[in-house]
Amino acid sequence: MPNQTKRDRLAILLAALSPAERTDAPVGELVAMVAKHLANPSDDLVWLTLAVLKARFPVRDDVVALRRRLRLESPVAVISEVASALSALSTRQALLRPAPGPVRVLTGTVVVDVHHTARTGLATGIQRVVRKTIAEWDTKHDITLVGWNSELTSLRTLSTPESENAMHGTAPHARPEGASEVLVPWKCDYVLPELAIEDSRTARIAAMAEFSGNTSLLIGYDCVPLTSAETIGAGMGAGFSRNLVAAAHFSKIATISAAAAAEYGGWRTMLGSAGLGGPRIQPVFLPADAGTVNDAELAAARAALAVGDLPLLLCVGSHEPRKNHLAVLTAAELLWKQGGQFSVAFVGGNAWGSEQFQQQLAVLKEKGRPVQTVTAITDALLWGGYSVARCTVFPSLNEGFGLPVAESLAMGTPVVTSGYGSMAEIAVGGGAVLVDPRDEQDLARGIASVLFDDEVNEALRAAARARAVRTWSDYADDVWDYFFTEA
Amino acid sequence: MTLGNDELVASALGRLSAVAPHLLHDPDDLPSLVERGAGPLMLRLIEDVRATMRNDQIWLLCVGLTGTFPLPDQLRAARRALLLSDGDLAFVDFLESTFDLGAGTAGLVSDIEIVHRGIVVDVDFCATHLAHTGIQRVVRQTMARWHGNRDVRLVGWTPGGLAMRGLSALETSRVTEWNSYTEPASGEHVEEAPRFKLVVPYESTVILPEVPQPHLCNVLASVAEFSGNRVGLIGYDAIPIVSADTVPPAETERFVHYLTIVKHAHRVAGISAAATDDFRGFSQALQAQGLPVVDSVEVSLPIALPDLVHEPVAEGVASPLVLCVGSQEPRKNQDAVLFASELLWREGLDFRVRFIGGGSAWFTQGFDQRIKALTKKGYDVEVWRGVRDEALLASYAEARFSIFPSLHEGYGLPVAESLAMGVPVITSGYGSTAEITVGGGCVLVDPRDEMTIVEAMRSLIVGTDRIEELRAEIATRPSRSWDDYADELWNDLVVPLATLPLESGTHA
Numbered sequence: 001m002p003n004q005t006k007r008d009r010l011a012i013l014l015a016a017l018s019p020a021e022r023t024d025a026p027v028g029e030l031v032a033m034v035a036k037h038l039a040n041p042s043d044d045l046v047w048l049t050l051a052v053l054k055a056r057f058p059v060r061d062d063v064v065a066l067r068r069r070l071r072l073e074s075p076v077a078v079i080s081e082v083a084s085a086l087s088a089l090s091t092r093q094a095l096l097r098p099a100p101g102p103v104r105v106l107t108g109t110v111v112v113d114v115h116h117t118a119r120t121g122l123a124t125g126i127q128r129v130v131r132k133t134i135a136e137w138d139t140k141h142d143i144t145l146v147g148w149n150s151e152l153t154s155l156r157t158l159s160t161p162e163s164e165n166a167m168h169g170t171a172p173h174a175r176p177e178g179a180s181e182v183l184v185p186w187k188c189d190y191v192l193p194e195l196a197i198e199d200s201r202t203a204r205i206a207a208m209a210e211f212s213g214n215t216s217l218l219i220g221y222d223c224v225p226l227t228s229a230e231t232i233g234a235g236m237g238a239g240f241s242r243n244l245v246a247a248a249h250f251s252k253i254a255t256i257s258a259a260a261a262a263e264y265g266g267w268r269t270m271l272g273s274a275g276l277g278g279p280r281i282q283p284v285f286l287p288a289d290a291g292t293v294n295d296a297e298l299a300a301a302r303a304a305l306a307v308g309d310l311p312l313l314l315c316v317g318s319h320e321p322r323k324n325h326l327a328v329l330t331a332a333e334l335l336w337k338q339g340g341q342f343s344v345a346f347v348g349g350n351a352w353g354s355e356q357f358q359q360q361l362a363v364l365k366e367k368g369r370p371v372q373t374v375t376a377i378t379d380a381l382l383w384g385g386y387s388v389a390r391c392t393v394f395p396s397l398n399e400g401f402g403l404p405v406a407e408s409l410a411m412g413t414p415v416v417t418s419g420y421g422s423m424a425e426i427a428v429g430g431g432a433v434l435v436d437p438r439d440e441q442d443l444a445r446g447i448a449s450v451l452f453d454d455e456v457n458e459a460l461r462a463a464a465r466a467r468a469v470r471t472w473s474d475y476a477d478d479v480w481d482y483f484f485t486e487a
Numbered sequence: 488m489t490l491g492n493d494e495l496v497a498s499a500l501g502r503l504s505a506v507a508p509h510l511l512h513d514p515d516d517l518p519s520l521v522e523r524g525a526g527p528l529m530l531r532l533i534e535d536v537r538a539t540m541r542n543d544q545i546w547l548l549c550v551g552l553t554g555t556f557p558l559p560d561q562l563r564a565a566r567r568a569l570l571l572s573d574g575d576l577a578f579v580d581f582l583e584s585t586f587d588l589g590a591g592t593a594g595l596v597s598d599i600e601i602v603h604r605g606i607v608v609d610v611d612f613c614a615t616h617l618a619h620t621g622i623q624r625v626v627r628q629t630m631a632r633w634h635g636n637r638d639v640r641l642v643g644w645t646p647g648g649l650a651m652r653g654l655s656a657l658e659t660s661r662v663t664e665w666n667s668y669t670e671p672a673s674g675e676h677v678e679e680a681p682r683f684k685l686v687v688p689y690e691s692t693v694i695l696p697e698v699p700q701p702h703l704c705n706v707l708a709s710v711a712e713f714s715g716n717r718v719g720l721i722g723y724d725a726i727p728i729v730s731a732d733t734v735p736p737a738e739t740e741r742f743v744h745y746l747t748i749v750k751h752a753h754r755v756a757g758i759s760a761a762a763t764d765d766f767r768g769f770s771q772a773l774q775a776q777g778l779p780v781v782d783s784v785e786v787s788l789p790i791a792l793p794d795l796v797h798e799p800v801a802e803g804v805a806s807p808l809v810l811c812v813g814s815q816e817p818r819k820n821q822d823a824v825l826f827a828s829e830l831l832w833r834e835g836l837d838f839r840v841r842f843i844g845g846g847s848a849w850f851t852q853g854f855d856q857r858i859k860a861l862t863k864k865g866y867d868v869e870v871w872r873g874v875r876d877e878a879l880l881a882s883y884a885e886a887r888f889s890i891f892p893s894l895h896e897g898y899g900l901p902v903a904e905s906l907a908m909g910v911p912v913i914t915s916g917y918g919s920t921a922e923i924t925v926g927g928g929c930v931l932v933d934p935r936d937e938m939t940i941v942e943a944m945r946s947l948i949v950g951t952d953r954i955e956e957l958r959a960e961i962a963t964r965p966s967r968s969w970d971d972y973a974d975e976l977w978n979d980l981v982v983p984l985a986t987l988p989l990e991s992g993t994h995a
Contacts, residue, residue, distance in 0.1 A: 060732070061817070068826045068937060072833075203732065226728060227750065227772050229743035230559065230708065237743035238736030245732045259775035266772025267728075273761035274729050274895040275917030275935075330567050337571070356560065360567075398776045420777025436777075440570060441540070 004055075004102045006083050010034060013052040016105045016186050017045065031083060035075035043067065044213035048105075051184045051212075053083050055100035056153045057204040063211050100154065101179035105186050106144065110484075111214075112137070112191045113155070115147040115201070118162040121172030125403050126221060129256065129286065130193045133219075135167045136476030143191075146183055147176070152200035156180035185214050189484065192250075193219045197239030202246045209249035216250040217483045218279070222400030223263035224322065231322035231397065233352040250279040254479045257422035258283045260400040284478045285425070287470040288406030291383030301384025307343035307370040311451055314389035314413075315346045316382065316404035317396070319354035324395045324437050329360045329371075331393075331444035335451075336369055342451050343370035347377055347385055386411035390457065391450040394423065395437035402426055409467055414460035416446040431464030499552070500525040502599050503532060506551030509601070509689055510544055511535055533581050537569045543689075543715025545569065550687050553585050554597040555649045559709045561585070597650070599685040602640050606981060607688040607716075608633070609651065609707075611643040612697045614658035617670065621900060622723060625758070625788065626696045627665040632973035634663040637981075639694075642686045648702045652683035688716045692984040695720045695748070704744040711751035717984040718752040721976070722783065724897025724919075725765035726818070733818035733894070750778060753987070756786040756980040759919035762897045784979045789967040790903040790923065806837045806867070807887035807948055810910070812879065812901040815846030815854055815870075820892045820934050825857055825868075827940040831948065832866050838887075838948045839867040843879055846872075883908040887954060888947045892934040896920055902929070906964065911957035913943045927960030 004012075010030040011023035017037045025033070038045060046067045050058040058066075069078050117130045137143050145163050146155045158166065161174035190209075196202055209216040225232050225240035247253065247264075248271055255261040261283040268278035293301070306312045313332065317323045325346065332344050350358075364371055374381065386392065392408040394417045402423040408415045409431045417423040419434030427434055433456075435446035449456050504521050507528065508514050512535045520528040529552065536544045545566055549557040557565065564584045572580035612618075613626045633639050641662060642651040660668035693716045699707055711718040727734050727742035749755065749766065750773055757763025763785040770781040809828070813819045821842060828840050846854070854870075861868050871878065883889070889905040890913040899920040905912045906928050914920040916931030924931060930947065932939040946953055 064822075068822075071938075072826070072829060199736075206732065222775070223772060226743060226746070227769075227776065228747075230705070230747045234740065235736070238731065238739040241728050241731035241739045241743070242736075244728065245730070248729075262774040263772040266768045266770070266774075269768025269771060270725050270729050270765045272768075273725065273765050273897070273918045275915065275933075276729075326563070326567070330570060333571050337573075356564070418777065421775040440567070 003099055009053050009055070009103060010083055012103055012105060013049060016048060016052065016107070016184075027083075031080045032076055035079045038070055038075045038079060041067065041070055043211040046070070047207065047211040047213075048184065048186060049079070049082065051154070052103055052105065053079075054085065055103050055182045057155070057184075058207050058211075059203040060207045060210065063207055099179070100149070101156065101181045103182045103184060105184045106188055107186050108188060109185075110137075110141065110143045110189045110191060111155070111183070111185045112143050112145050112193060113147070113196070113205075114145050114158075114166040114194060115196070117194050118145070118147050118158050118166035119174055120165075121169075123169050125401070126195055127169065128403075129219065129221075131167055131169055132472040133193060133476045133479060136473050137480060138167060140476075141480065144183075148201055149180070149182070152198050153204065155183045155185070157183060185212070187213065189215045189217060191217045191219075191483065195221060195243070196246075197236070197243050199239070199242060202239075202242045206242075206246035206249060209246055218247055218250050218253045219479065220247070220253040220255040220260055220264050220281070220400075222256075222260050222398070223267055224398055224400070226267065227263060228322060228398045231320065231353070248274075248276050248278055252280045252282070252483060254282060254284040254482055256284070256286045256401045257425050258285075259421035259425060263400075282482055284475065284482055285470070286401050286403075286406065287472050287475045288403065288410045288426075289472060290407075290410035290412075291379060291386075293380065293383040293387055297380040297384045298387055301381055302388045304374060304381060305345035305347070305372060305385050306388055307372070310341055310343040310370055311390035312388055313342055313344045313447060313451060314385050314392045314408075315344065315394065316348055316385070316392065316407070317394065318348045318351040319346070319357045320351035321353045321356075322397050323348075324397050325354075325357050326360055327395055327437060327440050327443055328393055329357070329364060330440040331447055332371070333364060333369065334440065334444040335448055340448065340452065342390070343372070345372040345374065345385065345389075347374045347382065349375050349377075382407075383411065386413050389413050391416060391447065393417070393443075393447055395435060395443055396423065397437055399423055405432065409464045410469075412461055412465045414450050414457060414464060416443070416450055429467040431460050431467060433460070496525050498554075498597065500528065502551045502554055502597070503528050505599050505601050506547050506687075506689075507532060509547060509603070510551075512538070530578055533569070533578055540566070540569065541715075542566070542713040546709070546714045547687070547689055549585055550599070550650070550685075552582075554599065554685060556651070556706050557585075557709055557713075558705050559712060562709055562713050597645075597683075597685045599687050600653075602686055602688045602691050604690050605688070606637070606639045606692045606694065606985060607651070607686065608639050608641050608694045608696060609643070609699070610641050610654075610662045610697065611703065612700060613662045614641070614643045614654050615661075617661070619665065621898075622697060625721065627662060628969040629696060629973045629976060630662045631664065632970060633977065634659070637977060640686060644703060645683065645685070648700075648706055650685045651687065653686055655683075688714070690715060690989055692717045692719065692981060694718075694981060694984075695752075697721075698723060698745055699748065701741050701744060704741075704748055708747040708751060711748050711753075715989075717754070717987055718748070719754040719756070719980045719984045720749060720752055721786075721980070722749075722755040722757040722762050722766040724758075724762050724895075725769065726895055726897065729765070730818055730895040733816065749781060750776075752781055754782045754784065754980060754984055756784050756976055758786070758788045758898045760785050760787070760922050761919040765897075782983070784983075786972065786975045786979050787922070787967075788898050788900075788903065789969050789972045790907050790964070791967075791969055806839055808882070808885050809838055809840045809944065809948070810843070810882050810886035810889040810905075811840065811891065812843045812882075812889060812904070813891060813893070814844045815842065816850050818894050820894055821854065822857070823892055823934065823937045823940055824890055825861065826937050827944050828868065829861060829866065830941050831945055834945075836945065836948050840869075841882060841886075842868075842870045843874060843882060844872070880908065883910050886910050888913060888957075890914070890940075890944065891920065892932055892940055893920060894934050899923055906961055909958060909961050911947065911954055911961065913940070913947065926964035928957050928964060930957070 007027050014023050046063050145158050147158050149156050157180045159177040161171040165171040165174040225236045264281045271278040319325050392415045394405050399422050405415050405417050405426045416433045418437040433446045436442045510532050536548050568580040568584035613623050645652050727739040731739045755766040763783050767783045888911040891901045896919050902912050902914050902923045912929045915934040930943045932943045
């Protein structure tokens with residue numbers, strides 16, 4: 001693809017500003033025609049001008065600075081200078097950064113930003129929500145999947161493998177192909193279904209949401225970095241807060257639970273001190289699909305997770321402090337010391353701050369307690385594990401949703417979980433025992449009732465099986481309706 | 488210094504004797520246990536605490552044993568040890584769990600004083616630093632009024648943040664007599680390396696009028712969550728979250744860790760209605776974690792001058808002075824003032840602009856260049872940095888009006904200062920700055936729309952009618968002093984906490 005010239009970009013900008021005008025004029029005339037639109041300009045036009053002429057999305061200061069210049073100086077001179085900066089760039093800086101691909105203005109479509117999901121091999125909570133949702137949308141609606149360029153300064157088209165991976169996770173090492181187009185949304189709906197915390201990206205999303213006139217829509221997972229900083233690693237607090245700075249200018253947030261809506265709602269209250277109203281916030285509850293598992297997979301899961309014929313207590317999730325796995329070990333040991341006959345299996349990776357968990361685990365293993373850990377999770381092991389377990393436990397301190405609770409119940413296996421927040425919301429449908437996760441004795445009581453009392457266990461299983469089924473199709477439809485149908 | 492075993496044991500016995508009355512099921516046993524020594528006393532205390540498993544008692548036992556306040560993880564480890572150990576081995580397991588805690592050693596030779604059902608105020612930063620801007624001014628003005636008049640215990644922290652401690656005489660002066668005490672000349676050695684008495688609040692009210700330093704956040708979060716003390720704070724703002732794009736990332740990181748104290752605290756007094764809403768919003772967000780509401784109450788700062796007498800300066804023959812006070816940074820929006828000024832200068836209006844305040848080089852370099860460019864064009868604009876209060880007050884006296892179109896403030900001190908000086912103000916029409924203007928004397932603008940700033944400046948530069956109106960409004964504003972603030976803070980933050988019924992620990 002040939003590089004675009006200054007004239008090309010001016011013509012593209014003019015076509016977006018005023019579709020009726022001729023764009024085949026010489027540069028000088030084009031500058032004058034563009035400048036006419038930018039005398040005392042509104043913010044959306046300033047944003048569009050910068051994004052198109054520079055092939056680089058502006059941050060807030062860029063928009064404000066150009067707006068002020070256009071009010072102080074001659075618009076023709078200013079536009080001429082902005083348009084020329086792109087050719088000046090191509091000398092020295094072109095050596096340092098790849099030339100941007102051709103700019104294309106997208107109009108009147110739904111643009112879905114899946115920059116991270118398109119390129120990751122991960123398949124944890126957020127990626128699953130993104131993939132299931134956009135795959136559903138893709139079959140029913142017209143959407144454009146986009147990512148960011150390597151400097152995180154502009155939206156771009158995705159390569160075919162990237163789109164594949166975004167929707168199905170089937171091409172984990174997908175890369176862009178060739179010089180992708182720079183996509184500038186104009187009078188579009190911009191959807192951010194994943195978590196963006198890179199500074200360059202969030203700063204540009206913030207300016208786009210505040211100034212561009214596009215409607216911005218977010219799926220909100222939780223505000224843990226703000227409300228539970230003691231449970232997160234360094235850097236996340238600042239990165240997430242800048243994500244929130246962008247979200248402040250969005251139109252709507254669909255949170256994955258009422259608990260997450262409470263978190264975002266509290267944050268929105270805080271915006272008043274900065275004179276901002278913030279987005280509408282509404283929970284759209286996540287579904288949980290039951291996996292299928294064949295006999296061989298079931299046997300393999302039993303071999304990997306169970307110990308002899310002991311009833312299995314399964315705990316799914318990484319060992320970060322927020323998941324409270326130390327409390328699970330403590331409760332289990334309380335029960336073992338009382339003579340309880342059962343084994344425990346943890347399925348999930350190590351994470352930031354799991355040292356104390358590992359220490360306590362080693363102590364229990366040394367004592368000969370039947371406890372296993374598996375860090376490499378496959379779907380077969382996960383669904384097999386839920387099927388084999390007599391009970392699962394998920395006493396997290398703070399969750400946007402608590403997927404393992406929903407999954408366990410979808411598989412008909414009772415769960416012991418925290419008696420508040422999203423976990424209590426999921427439990428409303430039946431099949432769960434609620435406990436205070438900060439009280440190991442209460443947790444032990446809850447586990448004991450489900451593990452050792454056949455009547456309780458059977459009643460919970462029946463309740464879990466009777467739960468209403470909510471599918472990913474339901475979820476994707478509900479989010480779409482909230483975003484695009486509701487006023 | 489090498490410590491003898493005897494000294495360690497004596498010190499331990501002293502500390503355990505101090506906590507014992509609050510932990511023993513039968514306090515009458517104390518004298519005989521003390522007579523038998525530190526070991527038997529400790530054994531009994533562990534046994535009694537283990538029988539109830541109350542977090543506040545576990546917290547106090549950790550402090551008594553080690554002379555160090557436990558961090559949240561350390562408290563939980565001690566709790567696990569008590570839960571999981573078998574009978575007599577509880578003793579060994581508990582000691583082992585607190586080993587890291589005691590390894591600080593400083594605590595192991597400290598004497599402790601329990602403040603039971605009292606009021607403890609943590610003024611660590613003001614006691615040990617000479618900075619005197621926003622927060623320190625609030626703390627020192629308030630403590631000057633509480634100290635001696637209210638039954639409060641001012642405390643700081645031992646080096647490394649291991650435990651609360653009493654203050655030296657000099658430290659107390661720094662906090663309570665800022666305007667009258669004399670700081671010893673630098674290099675002059677004033678105090679022996681202090682061996683402070685540790686101060687341990689129990690079933691007390693702990694007030695945090697400062698934003699604690701980062702190394703104290705975790706230990707204070709533990710005090711708030713586990714110790715059973717009622718914790719109250721002054722809430723200044725949530726700028727590092729809400730306006731995270733305007734501060735360095737490290738400041739946001741520090742702030743989210745500060746919030747780990749707030750989430751377990753009991754009451755926050757916001758310095759403005761806007762700041763109060765910030766903390767109320769944060770408390771709402773905590774529902775998702777099943778945590779109780781952190782009560783919030785508005786106790787707005789007063790509109791008062793720096794402690795200086797000033798001579799009024801007559802407005803001279805020079806062109807009107809527009810004063811813009813405050814640190815120079817993007818959030819304060821000085822660039823919008825520059826823009827509006829340039830536009831008005833081009834229109835032919837005659838006025839001067841003076842910025843007073845410092846800033847970080849990453850911003851001031853560019854700002855100074857923009858000032859220089861305007862000066863070159865012949866416009867009258869200047870920046871004063873590092874000036875004393877006298878120069879600040881003289882500038883207010885000279886100014887026709889001041890301008891403070893900040894994007895986000897917890898309070899907006901320059902607005903209050905300007906009004907206290909009788910100088911009209913142009914400021915942002917929302918949040919805390921809008922609150923201050925309610926009594927009159929101000930023109931409100933939208934700081935994100937520089938054309939509203941242009942209009943407001945023009946209206947005050949052209950002609951003097953509007954200025955006279957605003958000055959008249961200021962004259963009728965109700966006054967509110969630091970005395971008022973200190974009393975209200977006491978009544979609305981401290982009293983409600985001190986009169987809360989005691990919980991019997993956070994776990995049954």
